[in-house]
Amino acid sequence: MKTRSAIARGALLAYLVLGAACASLSSPAGSASRPATTPPPAPSTSGDTRPVPGGDPSATVPPGSPQPPRSEPPGRDVPSARPQSDASGASAALLEQSRAQRAAGSLPAARASLERALRLDPNNAVLWLELGELELQTGNSAQAATMARKAQTLAGRDRRLTDRAEQLLRAAE
Amino acid sequence: MARRSSPKKPTKASRIRSLVLRLTAVAFMLAISYGGYLAWAATSEFEGRRWDIPAQVYAAPLELYTGRALSADDLVAELKRLGYREDPRLIGPGTYRVGLGRLEVATRGFSFAGDVEPEQLVAITFVGGRIAALRDSSGGRAAIVRLNPLLIGSLFPSHGEDRLIVAPDEIPPLLTDTLKAVEDRRFDSHFGIDPIAVMRALFVNVSSGEIREGASTLTQQLVRSYFLTNTRSGFAAWWRKIREAFMAVALELRYSKSEILHAYVNEVYLGQDGARAIHGFGLASQFYFGKPLGELELHELAMLVAEVRGPTYYDPRRHADRALERRNFVLQRMSDEGLANNDEVQKAAEQQLGLVGNERRGRAHSAFLGLVRRQLSSDYARDDLERTGLVVMSTLDPAVQAAAERGLDQGIAGLGKRAEKFEGAIVVTSPHTGEVKALVGGRDASYEGFNRALDARRPIGSLIKPAVYLAALESGRYSLASVIDDAPIVVELDKKRTWTPSNFDNMAHGLVPMVRALAESYNMATVRLGLDVGLEPIAGTLQRLGLAEKPTLYPSMLLGALALTPIEVAQIYNTLANGGFRVPLRAVRSVVGEDGELLQRYEIEIAQAADAGAVYALNQALVQVMERGTGRTVRQALPEDIVVAGKTGTSDDLRDSWFAGFTNTHLIVAWVGADDNSPTGLTGSSGAGKIWAGVTAALEPNSYSAPAPDGVDETWIDYLTGAPMAARCPDAIAVPVPETDYYPHVFGCNGETGIGARIRSWLDSNRR
Numbered sequence: 001m002k003t004r005s006a007i008a009r010g011a012l013l014a015y016l017v018l019g020a021a022c023a024s025l026s027s028p029a030g031s032a033s034r035p036a037t038t039p040p041p042a043p044s045t046s047g048d049t050r051p052v053p054g055g056d057p058s059a060t061v062p063p064g065s066p067q068p069p070r071s072e073p074p075g076r077d078v079p080s081a082r083p084q085s086d087a088s089g090a091s092a093a094l095l096e097q098s099r100a101q102r103a104a105g106s107l108p109a110a111r112a113s114l115e116r117a118l119r120l121d122p123n124n125a126v127l128w129l130e131l132g133e134l135e136l137q138t139g140n141s142a143q144a145a146t147m148a149r150k151a152q153t154l155a156g157r158d159r160r161l162t163d164r165a166e167q168l169l170r171a172a173e
Numbered sequence: 174m175a176r177r178s179s180p181k182k183p184t185k186a187s188r189i190r191s192l193v194l195r196l197t198a199v200a201f202m203l204a205i206s207y208g209g210y211l212a213w214a215a216t217s218e219f220e221g222r223r224w225d226i227p228a229q230v231y232a233a234p235l236e237l238y239t240g241r242a243l244s245a246d247d248l249v250a251e252l253k254r255l256g257y258r259e260d261p262r263l264i265g266p267g268t269y270r271v272g273l274g275r276l277e278v279a280t281r282g283f284s285f286a287g288d289v290e291p292e293q294l295v296a297i298t299f300v301g302g303r304i305a306a307l308r309d310s311s312g313g314r315a316a317i318v319r320l321n322p323l324l325i326g327s328l329f330p331s332h333g334e335d336r337l338i339v340a341p342d343e344i345p346p347l348l349t350d351t352l353k354a355v356e357d358r359r360f361d362s363h364f365g366i367d368p369i370a371v372m373r374a375l376f377v378n379v380s381s382g383e384i385r386e387g388a389s390t391l392t393q394q395l396v397r398s399y400f401l402t403n404t405r406s407g408f409a410a411w412w413r414k415i416r417e418a419f420m421a422v423a424l425e426l427r428y429s430k431s432e433i434l435h436a437y438v439n440e441v442y443l444g445q446d447g448a449r450a451i452h453g454f455g456l457a458s459q460f461y462f463g464k465p466l467g468e469l470e471l472h473e474l475a476m477l478v479a480e481v482r483g484p485t486y487y488d489p490r491r492h493a494d495r496a497l498e499r500r501n502f503v504l505q506r507m508s509d510e511g512l513a514n515n516d517e518v519q520k521a522a523e524q525q526l527g528l529v530g531n532e533r534r535g536r537a538h539s540a541f542l543g544l545v546r547r548q549l550s551s552d553y554a555r556d557d558l559e560r561t562g563l564v565v566m567s568t569l570d571p572a573v574q575a576a577a578e579r580g581l582d583q584g585i586a587g588l589g590k591r592a593e594k595f596e597g598a599i600v601v602t603s604p605h606t607g608e609v610k611a612l613v614g615g616r617d618a619s620y621e622g623f624n625r626a627l628d629a630r631r632p633i634g635s636l637i638k639p640a641v642y643l644a645a646l647e648s649g650r651y652s653l654a655s656v657i658d659d660a661p662i663v664v665e666l667d668k669k670r671t672w673t674p675s676n677f678d679n680m681a682h683g684l685v686p687m688v689r690a691l692a693e694s695y696n697m698a699t700v701r702l703g704l705d706v707g708l709e710p711i712a713g714t715l716q717r718l719g720l721a722e723k724p725t726l727y728p729s730m731l732l733g734a735l736a737l738t739p740i741e742v743a744q745i746y747n748t749l750a751n752g753g754f755r756v757p758l759r760a761v762r763s764v765v766g767e768d769g770e771l772l773q774r775y776e777i778e779i780a781q782a783a784d785a786g787a788v789y790a791l792n793q794a795l796v797q798v799m800e801r802g803t804g805r806t807v808r809q810a811l812p813e814d815i816v817v818a819g820k821t822g823t824s825d826d827l828r829d830s831w832f833a834g835f836t837n838t839h840l841i842v843a844w845v846g847a848d849d850n851s852p853t854g855l856t857g858s859s860g861a862g863k864i865w866a867g868v869t870a871a872l873e874p875n876s877y878s879a880p881a882p883d884g885v886d887e888t889w890i891d892y893l894t895g896a897p898m899a900a901r902c903p904d905a906i907a908v909p910v911p912e913t914d915y916y917p918h919v920f921g922c923n924g925e926t927g928i929g930a931r932i933r934s935w936l937d938s939n940r941r
Contacts, residue, residue: 122605
């Protein structure tokens, strides 16, 4: 009896630890139980958008916990870590290039590099923020404010990003 | 006067002599002034043509980076479009080598207004249809590499002359040497005409009674191409010959041999492509072989020189045998003159013509070029576009364009017997940037006439409904969970007339949640909702989304009596796909002047057109269209794990079949109908929807998704009735609702509420 309860406690503990880990990994866009909140490039991360009849995302499970198993094929409803864009490496390189160009005072080139990055990685809030900051620097505060709002819609619950967007918005308005 | 005063009467003979003298003088004067005129005409044409270059339009360069969805086959297809050739030695820019799951490419590099992409050797590894690694020649990781952009065509004027100017240093010496060897052996020594050749030709021509053998020097050919007359018999032909000879001499007196040769290489007529005349070796090289002049191989270069003699007679696409024979004659001449060694010539003569496919000929992109012209015409005069040698970087993605053209072809072909009279149009955009990736204006993509994507204005039917529902959501009085009545309705238009809209299935569905009314495209519910929201706010929403002109405010507008073109529909839906941010659709990224300086950049410009929460909710309803509603069958043609949003549209009597829908990376609008506006028997999903699905599937779809904006919550409801429902129940769906709205938690499926549920909802209501 004793061993059985120990196992049960162990399982519970493992469950909680795993749950916490998954919660901390889950996207800044919010909990796994919120449909369509993760901007997923990979199809497998997006299954949540479609509610599955017969599924049971019970309301008693606290937000952020791993979903209970469903009768769906694996790979559809597994909450994933923060999704990486297909183009994240390329867009990071272009962002770096844009910053260097901006530092060198070559604003049109910096802008062109950012737009190039945005074409590959349009859901990346950072790129929109940088573009907005560039707009602000060139005196186009209306565009800067809109870019900040656009970034807000993509930032989800990533505080670092939402703060930066808020800052840009204030500076622009 | 002096003669009159002469006392001596002139003799008859002296009178005749003086008359002859005077007539000769007059004739001489006339000849001199006519000659002067000819010389002037020739030189001014020579000067003018140097700069008479239509704007050349390039596609977006293909970006290669780790993680990109691109298979080795896709890349090889793109390399072939760009005229790269497979070469195990990777001998220079424009070649590639195929390995197992891996490609090595010697890229060409390009430079565009200070934006430089160096030529380099890259090794690309593929795993599962994606680029797994990208390495440069030193073996280090390369973050991102661009291929040179594809030349897709030019904005040539209505007289149809198109050319792509090559600079003197871009002309391979072998080309000019071969031209001389085949067309004008004494070019370097004659003065515009070649008396020896003339004598020989004269003999042949006189004995045959007409002009058979040309003795024209390159200079004379140049003049002829300036003035485009080609009479072959009778006096006119002889007179033309004399004029040409005279003008040729005038040009030789004025310009150097190398200037004349350069002009010739850029001027000579080398092919015909519909209404478009291919002038110059630079464009001909692209037209026939899809690559720059400097990369031509021996047999290709010889074929171009062969075309000089008569691009119609020796048309390699229509008369391959003639072209091949003439090409091998040119090769033989090269060998005779010692321009190439015998072995090389033998090898070259065994080669096939090696033409690029039709899609590379530039004409295929005429619909897209129409959009480029339209966008540029607001900033540039027609003459600037057609004559000043602008270079235009466009947004076209050649792979997407090819997929869209294929999708329309196969889609319409799959519509059955009556498909022959159907026409269609497709617009593909990238929602976040507003870049137009592809445009198809009809089934024959090469046809330069009616561009349906830009000009076919057709009633959009139910495609208008999202605007009605968005206006309702924005009013704050409705959410997707709101229940509206799909019951018969009679709308009073004025005192005498009424309008009684009905549903497609002629049934009334009673009380339904808004999400279902939109998903199933219920007309009566929509009219009731629209009248409650008001026509004016709906028209305002449409305009904010991107409709250029305010629509007429008839109730029938609510069901899409509004006629729009596919590109206008794309502008509206692009705003939805972009989360409510309107970005003007663009076909051009930037324009560079003839001297390489940047004239204009069309930058991303966005405006917030609608409330983010309302658009988020609307888009979730558009996902339900595909999951449960009228787009269900369209959705089934796509992989199971892909989430897409979309809407069907069908006009009265099934005349127009529309579908607009999006993933995260592409918005695609498709239209199918008949040019004579006769009924097609197709609904939005059975016609345009099929085409839409075909194109979407071909584009490596990336699920639609968006993070929920602040202030948005979600609740589970019964899709059928809108009643609150536990998530586990059949037909329960989650819909986004404003955080401020109250929705009870329910733990049962049929409205049954256990004691726990009641406690829970009591707690909930107190918490709020």
